[in-house]
Amino acid sequence: MRSTVIRIAAIAALATLIVMVPSVVLAFDETTSTLPPSMDEANCGGCHDPWPGSVFDDPKAGVHGGYTITTSKCGECHSVHQAPASSVMLLPGATTKATCMTCHDGTAGGGVYGAIAARGRSVGSSHSVEAINVVPGGDENSGGSLPVAFGGPGGTLTCTSCHSPHGADVVNAYAGERQRSATWGIIGVTTSSKLLKRSPGNSTTPTAEYGSDWCLGCHKGRSSGLSAAHNHPADSKATTATPFTYTNVAKLNGDALTGVTVLGTLAGSNRGYLMPWPRTAQQTGHAPICQQCHEDSRMVGSLSADGTQGDAAPYTITTPDGWTDGDNPRFQNFPHETQNYRMLVEATSTAYYDDLCLNCHPVVSLP
Structure with a gap:
């Protein structure tokens, strides 16, 4: 009898392992979320299960899109009759x-905000939600800062200034670097829009691809196509008909020392942050995009002494949410918050040095 019970228990345990495939909830803190009923990651797949054949096989949407006559998503956020008295839009x-x-509460260091501080590190820069309404470089007439009326309290920047909660009119899907699951650890790269609006902030010019033009939706005064302000060149529709984007940039073809570049996504390596000199055929006629200078803090590597080749630092993410000090990049929270000054890829929390500039401008190339 005892052996029969053991066999039955073993079979049940095996069945559990078979059905318990990991689910993805990007930017979700499974330990501090308060939306009832209480959820743990084992059943988060009800909305965020990316595995083919599942009922909800779209990890990009969850409750933020994909509404049909048979789904029950609206009620997860909106309470028709018993919403809190202080709430807006039910x-x-x-x-x-x-x-x-x-849902996206990062106070325990599991979301896009809070992970850096939870690991005992300092936040060097961030997009401060519901705290600011001044955009650095927002004035296209002077290149200076500009007060903007966003949708948060008092006109401050808020989540929906950049993200569409219903997945409406969002940028084309792209591969990002945030790969986390509190239960299952690091998982594969997922491709999604990140719910980024085509017209972020107060932009009146929609952009379909995530890249410089998306950033310029708010930071209009940072464009290198302006006559009133002189900025470092950045590839955008103001400078070329076919600008590079996050999904399509010229990058080194490997981590080892090389002068060969290929076209591909900036995500998943540090090869797109080094630009050999003279520029390669793929780089000719293009400037870097904003994200080749501004991204998650990391060591990108260096150019050879003559500048003709790049030696990219290995891209390594072994644990979620910055638990491992040696990961590169350790945190994947850009553009919410980073460790570095002005969200630069290489800097301290208070300043940047020539190391950043030498990634693309070797000494031998200087006049």
């Missing part, structure tokens, strides 16, 4: 940020 929070944080 949502659980008094503000947009408060509503988003009922």
Whole structure:
């Protein structure tokens, strides 16, 4: 009898292992979320299961899109009759940020905000949600800062200034670097829009691809196509008809010392942050995009002494949410918050040095 019970228990355990495939909830903190009923990552797949053949096989949307006559997503955020008295739009929070944080709460270091501080590190720069309404480089007439009326309290920047909560009119899907799961650890790269609006902030010019033009939706005064302000060249529609984007840039063809470049995504390596001199055929006629200088803090490598080749630092992510000090990049939270000054890839928390510039401008190339 005892052996029969053991065999039955073993079979049940095996069945459990078979059905418990990992689910992906990007930017979701499984330990501090407050949206009832209480959820743990084992059943988060109800909305975020990326595995083919599942009922919900779109990890990019969850409750943020894909509404049909047979889905039951609206009620996860909106309470038709018993929403809190202080809420807006029948949502659980008094503000947009408060509503988003009922699921995407990073106070324990598992979301896009909070992970750096939770690991005992300092945040060097961030997009401060519901705290600021001044855009650095927002004035296209002077290149200076510009007050902007966003949708947060008092006109401050809020989550929906950049993200579309219903997945409406978003940029084309692209591969990102955030690969996390508190239960299952590091998982494969997923391709999604990240719910980024085509017209972020106060932009009136939609952009379909994530790249410089998306950033310029708010930071208009940082464009290198302006006559009123002189900025470092950045590939955008203001400078070329076919600008590079996050999905399509010229990058080194390997981590080892090489002067050969190929076209591909900036995500998943540090090869796109070095630009050999003279420029390669793929780089000719193009400037870097914003994200080749501004991204998650990392060591990118260096150019050879003569500048003709690049030696990219290995890209390594072994644990989620920055638990491993040696990972490169350690955190994958850009553009929410980074360790470095002005969200530069290589800098301290308070300043940057020539090391950043020498990634693309070797000494031998200087006049």
